[in-house]
Amino acid sequence: MKSYSRQQLALRNGQDKPEIWVAYQGLIYDVTHSRLWKNGKHYEHWAGQDLTDELQDAPHNANVFLKFEPVGKLEQ
Secondary structure: EEEOOOOHHHHHHHOOOOOOOEEEOEEEEEEEOOHHHHEEEEEEEEOOOOOOHHHHHHOOOHHHHHHOEEEEEEEO
């Protein structure tokens, strides 16, 4: 699986490039086709970043990521 830097992830924010990606626990997910991530925003969360620490405040659990295919790994 290809690795991406935080800078590369940040470009997939729904504004700079057509892809909308988010990271969770070291994996990067493509959420481009999710109606909940339209324009790179999902409620108070923005695409192009690691959402691992933010999930605890979400009304759902990590199972939400099972709907999306990982596209890469986030470089630490």
